[in-house]
Amino acid sequence: MTLRVRFAVVSGAIFFVLAGLLLIGLYLLVRAQLEPVPGWRNPDVIRVAGYEFYPGQAGWEVANQRGIQIRRLYQAGTLDSVRNVGLLVLPLGTALAAFLGWRLARVVxxxxxxxxxxxxxxxxxxxxxxxxDYRADDEIKELADTFDTMLDRLSRAFDGQRRFVANASHELRTPLAINRTLVDVAVRRPDASDDLRRLGESLLVVNERHERLIAGLLALAEGEQIVLDRRAFDLSDVVEHALDLAAEEAASRKIAIHRLLDSAPVAGDPVLIERLVQNLVENGMRHNEPGGGVWVTTRQRSDRVELVVANTGLLVHPHEVESIFQPFRRLHGDRLNSDRGTGLGMSIVKTVVEAHGGHVSVRPRDEGGLTVTVELPAALPAG
Structure with missing residues (x-):
């Protein structure tokens, strides 16, 4: 029940109660006024049609009873009229009061x-x-000012987060990049021993894993922020680019990629959307099996666009799907330091989708593997 409807109901109820009490009081007052005074019960003379009758005279009793009967009929008729008119006015007045209350509530x-x-x-x-920016001086101004203050604090908080992400991206990636360069130079030295090369290769693998972890954490932090930089672009172009980049890895893993990319105009942050697509494609390949396949589809449905990524792989139980979006959680008990990623891929996907006002769902395939469906709001046509 909306506020206006409740206001109308209360207005009608108040009128009904007050008008009902008024009607009852009026009915009792009229009935009391129509009751005969003591002198009317035993009058000194009764005049009927030009004749006068006195107590004890022939016809007195008949005339007196006739007068009493007429008075009772008049009283009953008057009271019936008061009651009938009141019962007619009461519901109509209640409806009118409810309507006026509904209209007045519009102003408030x-x-x-x-x-x-x-x-x-x-x-x-x-x-x-x-x-x-509410300017009227009433009770709503306090609520509006509180909301504006909240927006100010949120805006400052998100600006601070964006600055933190930018600084963290530089401060965390730079040392790793330096380490990777130093280790790579040491490994490539002509006089490097076999033990040194093996140690260097191990350090490079660990360094690469840390770089992926930091990149995933930064992407997760960026995705949790409100998307302010929204642009209109075709999701199929982003998916096409991501699949081209993944072609070499797919060939090395002997995984066939099948694509059916229809136009899917979307409005959002292209960088975050590209990260979303890359994570889905990488998950589809890394949680797969040699000789398997990945099917990627884009299409538009009414005011939504869909991205569907399905892959072969191990059989997934329905209860395992619930934890797939949790950070550092993997299916089938994979270790966090395995070669299948950092455990942040699907967490980043969900965060980016929700930041764009979309929805993501996961369904196990009967043959093994998963089908991930991402729905995003479609971009409005220009003009």
Whole structure:
């Protein structure tokens, strides 16, 4: 029940109660007024049609009873009229009061509705720079000012997170890049021993694993932020590019990639969307089996676009799917330091999808492997 409907119901109920009490009081008052006074019960003379009858005179009793009967009929008729008119006016008045209450609630509700529309627009556009800027001096202004203060704090918080992510990206990646360069130079020296080369190769593998982990954590942190840089582009182009980059790895793993890429216009952050697609394609290949396949499809459905990635692999039980989006969790009990990634891929996918107002679902395939379906809002046509 909306606020306006409740206001209308309360207005109608108040009118019904007050009008009902008024009707009962009026009915009792009229009945009391129509009751005969003591002198009417034994009048000194009764005049009927020009004749006068006195107590004890012939016809007195008949005339008196006739007068009493007429008075009772008049009383009953008057009370019936009061009751009937009241019962007719009461529901009509209640309906009118409810309607007027509904209309008046519109006047009271309009400022709140405007504030709600602005808040919804901020939530949908993710533009934290917009404010309600409510200027009327009433009770709603306090709520609007509180909401604007909250938006200010959120905007500062997200700006701080963006700066932290940018700084962390530089501070964490630079030492690893230096380590990788130093180890690579040491391994390639002509006088390097076999033990040194084996140690260097092991260090490079560990360094690469750390780089992937840091890249995944940074992508996860970026995906958790509100997407402010929204651009319109075709999701199929991003998927095509990601599949081309994965072709060499797919060939080395003897995995066939099947693509059916229809146009899928979407609005969002191209970098985050590309990371999403890359994670899905990499998961489809790394959690696969030699000679398996990966099927990638893009299409548009009404106001949504779909990206579907299916792969062969080990049989997945339905209860295992629930934990697939948790960070550092893998299916089939894989170790975190395995060659299948860092355990952040699907967590990043879910975070990026939710940041764009979309939905992701996972379904085990009967033949083994998974089918991952990502739904994102379609980009509105220009103009």
């Amino acid at each position: 509700h309009r400022p709140l509705e405007q504030a709600t529309l602005t808040a919804r627009r901020v939530a949908q556009s993710h533009d934290l720079r917009e404010r309600l």
